Amino acid sequence: MASIRFNLNGKPQTADVIPEMPLLWYLRDTLGMTGTKFGCGMALCGACTVHINGQATRSCITPVSSLGGKTVTTIEGLSADGSHPVQVAWTEGDVPQCGYCQSGQIMAAAALLAKKAQPTDADIDEVMRGNICRCGTYQDIRHAIHRAAEIKAAGGKA
Amino acid sequence: MSAINRRVFLQVGASATAGLLVGFYLPERSRLTAQQAAEPAKLNAWIHIAPDDSVTFRIHKVEMGQGTVTSLSQLLAEELECDWAKFRTEFPPVEKVFGFQGVVGSQSIRTSWDPLRKAGATAREMLVLAAAQTWGVDTSKCRAESGFVINTSTNANLSYGKLAGAAAKLPVPTNVALKDPKQFKLIGKSMKRLDTPNKVTGRTQFGIDTRRPGMVYAAIARCPVFGGKVVSFDATKAKAFPGVKQVVQVSRGVAVVADNTWSAIQGTRLLEIKWDEGANANQSSAAISKLFAERAQKPGVEVSKTGDVAAGLASAAKKVEAVYEVPFLAHATMEPMNCTADVRADSCDVWASMQMQSMSQAAAAQASGLPPEKVNIHSAFMGGGFGRRGMTDFVSEAVEVSKAIGAPVKVTWSREDDMHHDNYRTASYSRFTAGLDADGWPVAWTNRVVSPSITNSSGQPPQNGIDRTSTEGSHDMGYGIPNKLVDYHWTEVGIPVTYWRAVGYTQNTFFVESFMDEVAAAGGKDPVELRRKLLAQNPRLLGVLELVAQKADWDKPLPAGRFRGVAVVNNVGSYTAQVAEISVNQGKVRVHRVVCAVDCGHVVNPAIVEQQIRSAVVYGLTAALKGEITIDKGRVQQNNFNQYDMLRIDEAPVVEIHMVASTQNPGGIGEAGVPAIAPAVCNAVFAATGKRVRRLPIRAEDLV
Numbered sequence: 001m002a003s004i005r006f007n008l009n010g011k012p013q014t015a016d017v018i019p020e021m022p023l024l025w026y027l028r029d030t031l032g033m034t035g036t037k038f039g040c041g042m043a044l045c046g047a048c049t050v051h052i053n054g055q056a057t058r059s060c061i062t063p064v065s066s067l068g069g070k071t072v073t074t075i076e077g078l079s080a081d082g083s084h085p086v087q088v089a090w091t092e093g094d095v096p097q098c099g100y101c102q103s104g105q106i107m108a109a110a111a112l113l114a115k116k117a118q119p120t121d122a123d124i125d126e127v128m129r130g131n132i133c134r135c136g137t138y139q140d141i142r143h144a145i146h147r148a149a150e151i152k153a154a155g156g157k158a
Numbered sequence: 159m160s161a162i163n164r165r166v167f168l169q170v171g172a173s174a175t176a177g178l179l180v181g182f183y184l185p186e187r188s189r190l191t192a193q194q195a196a197e198p199a200k201l202n203a204w205i206h207i208a209p210d211d212s213v214t215f216r217i218h219k220v221e222m223g224q225g226t227v228t229s230l231s232q233l234l235a236e237e238l239e240c241d242w243a244k245f246r247t248e249f250p251p252v253e254k255v256f257g258f259q260g261v262v263g264s265q266s267i268r269t270s271w272d273p274l275r276k277a278g279a280t281a282r283e284m285l286v287l288a289a290a291q292t293w294g295v296d297t298s299k300c301r302a303e304s305g306f307v308i309n310t311s312t313n314a315n316l317s318y319g320k321l322a323g324a325a326a327k328l329p330v331p332t333n334v335a336l337k338d339p340k341q342f343k344l345i346g347k348s349m350k351r352l353d354t355p356n357k358v359t360g361r362t363q364f365g366i367d368t369r370r371p372g373m374v375y376a377a378i379a380r381c382p383v384f385g386g387k388v389v390s391f392d393a394t395k396a397k398a399f400p401g402v403k404q405v406v407q408v409s410r411g412v413a414v415v416a417d418n419t420w421s422a423i424q425g426t427r428l429l430e431i432k433w434d435e436g437a438n439a440n441q442s443s444a445a446i447s448k449l450f451a452e453r454a455q456k457p458g459v460e461v462s463k464t465g466d467v468a469a470g471l472a473s474a475a476k477k478v479e480a481v482y483e484v485p486f487l488a489h490a491t492m493e494p495m496n497c498t499a500d501v502r503a504d505s506c507d508v509w510a511s512m513q514m515q516s517m518s519q520a521a522a523a524q525a526s527g528l529p530p531e532k533v534n535i536h537s538a539f540m541g542g543g544f545g546r547r548g549m550t551d552f553v554s555e556a557v558e559v560s561k562a563i564g565a566p567v568k569v570t571w572s573r574e575d576d577m578h579h580d581n582y583r584t585a586s587y588s589r590f591t592a593g594l595d596a597d598g599w600p601v602a603w604t605n606r607v608v609s610p611s612i613t614n615s616s617g618q619p620p621q622n623g624i625d626r627t628s629t630e631g632s633h634d635m636g637y638g639i640p641n642k643l644v645d646y647h648w649t650e651v652g653i654p655v656t657y658w659r660a661v662g663y664t665q666n667t668f669f670v671e672s673f674m675d676e677v678a679a680a681g682g683k684d685p686v687e688l689r690r691k692l693l694a695q696n697p698r699l700l701g702v703l704e705l706v707a708q709k710a711d712w713d714k715p716l717p718a719g720r721f722r723g724v725a726v727v728n729n730v731g732s733y734t735a736q737v738a739e740i741s742v743n744q745g746k747v748r749v750h751r752v753v754c755a756v757d758c759g760h761v762v763n764p765a766i767v768e769q770q771i772r773s774a775v776v777y778g779l780t781a782a783l784k785g786e787i788t789i790d791k792g793r794v795q796q797n798n799f800n801q802y803d804m805l806r807i808d809e810a811p812v813v814e815i816h817m818v819a820s821t822q823n824p825g826g827i828g829e830a831g832v833p834a835i836a837p838a839v840c841n842a843v844f845a846a847t848g849k850r851v852r853r854l855p856i857r858a859e860d861l862v
Contacts, residue, residue, distance in 0.1 A: 035360020
């Protein structure tokens with residue numbers, strides 16, 4: 001056991017767990033924050049995507065021990081009320097079907113938009129190809145990312 | 159779905175009409191529940207109305223992405239005349255009044271179309287009568303609108319909440335009139351999905367998100383060979399792993415119980431288990447393929463027959479023959495299998511994402527030793543189903559573990575567990591012969607199918623060697639050919655198989671529609687021209703073929719380097735035609751655009767129909783371009799998405815959907831778009847390369 005201190009969704013957090021435990025399971029099992037999803041355990045599907053220091057990161061292979069002093073944002077902390085431009089665009093377009101991968105898709109898209117305000121289709125392909133959607137909502141995701149860029153440009157909350 | 163299962167579901171639909179209750183759960187609307195002081199009035203099984211005017215739709219069909227929560231609510235709300243913005247929904251437990259509870263075979267809309275509209279209309283009539291009695295007027299002077307009954311003489315109104323108590327005591331009217339479709343306000347409209355808000359904020363509760371007081375976490379090491387058993391095991395290293403609490407043997411393997419999921423999964427990898435690998439220890443994909451080919455040499459059991467095939471072939475000016483094959487496929491739902499169970503001396507609770515509520519209750523009863531009525535089933539949103547969650551193995555296992563350790567436990571499957579211990583889309587082998595007349599039109603057609611039985615997996619072995627689910631897409635193909643024979647070799651190979659989105663059509667439509675293109679080429683016919691002629695007696699299939707040909711500009715040339723193929727299918731009560739536009743570069747097939755025409759009868763929610771088609775195209779393309787589960791030494795060789803990949807966003811085509819306007823009863827939609835995409839793409843590959851793809855997935859070496 002070790003005490004790891006980091007910032008989680010804007011609040012200080014001290015984790016007293018097995019240091020090797022992936023962040024995914026610390027969030028889900030220890031803290032009961034189940035918005036971040038388990039898909040593969042090997043950074044192959046993107047369902048577990050969170051932001052660490054603003055970077056889209058696969059929490060399933062990120063040990064808690066690596067988080068000291070860092071800032072972690074999960075789907076629960078992206079916005080208090082679903083008002084992030086990506087969430088607004090996702091809602092407008094009714095993107096989710098089963099919805100299981102969508103926390104990861106939204107976190108990946110939000111990190112992309114933070115870097116590139118007006119991403120091209122090629123930008124979207126490059127980043128989002130790491131996130132599997134078995135329901136095949138890709139066309140809707142692409143439209144929603146372009147729409148989120150518009151919402152953000154028009155002053156939507158970021 | 160087998161014919162038997164289809165009948166069961168249809169009967170359920172009918173019996174549910176007489177009964178009364180349905181449900182699921184949308185947390186963002188739960189504040190309405192919190193305000194409910196008094197018990198809601200149960201107008202019928204599906205509709206409960208509380209004194210505070212909150213209306214609860216109890217939806218007996220679960221949501222796995224296919225949109226049932228929204229579209230079934232449209233059926234209820236349309237006739238109830240309640241306020242669309244104000245009702246909430248929930249998934250009810252297993253209740254007799256609902257009959258069989260499960261979501262399979264794209265049945266939800268089809269089996270609910272009449273019962274749910276009648277449930278809504280019946281409840282509305284009871285509310286209207288209660289208002290009429292309150293006012294002492296005839297019901298003809300009353301009108302229901304947006305959650306109120308209005309007195310048309312005085313403009314007085316009473317809310318549903320005020321009327322519900324009295325309405326629930328009235329006799330249930332038996333013959334309520336349903337609206338003329340011209341009056342529909344909700345049905346046919348692209349109402350926004352009710353499940354979206356929670357799915358964009360991470361609040362939706364999937365089965366894997368279940369948390370119970372005192373709950374522990376478990377993972378199970380199962381024999382890598384199907385049917386193998388534990389001989390002995392050493393848990394010393396597993397027990398030494400941090401977080402691991404307990405190790406127990408269960409019927410399919412050894413369970414590691416821990417205080418978190420990760421430790422449980424790590425623990426299973428540290429177990430040293432001696433397995434009796436059983437009868438399948440030497441099974442392989444190569445051996446299965448060889449067995450299929452051998453069996454296909456001899457006639458199988460006749461499934462369907464028209465005319466005289468021998469005479470037809472004898473008279474033919476030209477013969478075409480081909481052999482096709484597809485591999486096993488995993489379902490690979492994004493939410494791996496999981497189940498939470500709490501077995502106590504006198505009762506058992508089960509929380510899971512599951513397609514089969516009734517069967518899960520039976521499975522949990524059997525595993526716990528309790529009678530079914532002591533098993534409480536709690537349905538969660540599913541992170542994908544595609545047929546996998548129609549099985550109940552994951553339920554039985556969790557119940558076993560909870561019973562063994564005497565505590566509530568969540569059993570989570572790793573992705574590797576999920577891939578190694580699926581019940582797969584079956585491998586299948588198909589042999590064709592066609593005879594063409596002097597003008598190039600087919601006059602005889604034979605198809606011999608060799609595969610394990612799909613229905614056998616759910617306890618329905620083939621009768622007299624016939625499993626129509628394993629030959630669907632072939633014996634029921636929509637083409638008029640005067641002499642036709644389909645026969646089948648039921649061939650079990652020790653690999654568990656089950657329903658997989660679109661089931662038998664996923665392989666047989668690929669076979670039939672590809673071979674039909676071979677026949678067109680051999681006869682010098684354009685693929686659309688040939689199909690048009692053979693579909694002359696099948697107006698709805700012909701209709702989608704004509705529509706897709708028009709929308710895809712079939713008669714106009716494509717830009718250089720682009721090629722197209724067409725395929726059609728009639729499954730789950732709907733009719734679908736697809737044209738795929740592709741290019742081939744260095745052995746890699748790229749699908750740019752898919753034009754799809756669909757006739758699914760009366761459309762309840764056009765946006766959801768479009769979603770399902772886009773989804774199905776990606777699902778079917780994943781199989782066509784990537785999907786292959788292989789067996790060696792009785793084991794599945796693929797472990798995770800690096801070896802069994804899914805289509806990614808950069809590989810997804812643009813999909814255009816065109817719906818046929820129809821007033822026919824609704825068809826299914828969840829599976830309608832899957833079967834035609836693989837043959838449409840492979841037929842385009844033939845146009846591009848002259849190479850006929852006769853096995854999936856498409857391999858670079860098959861294109862040169």
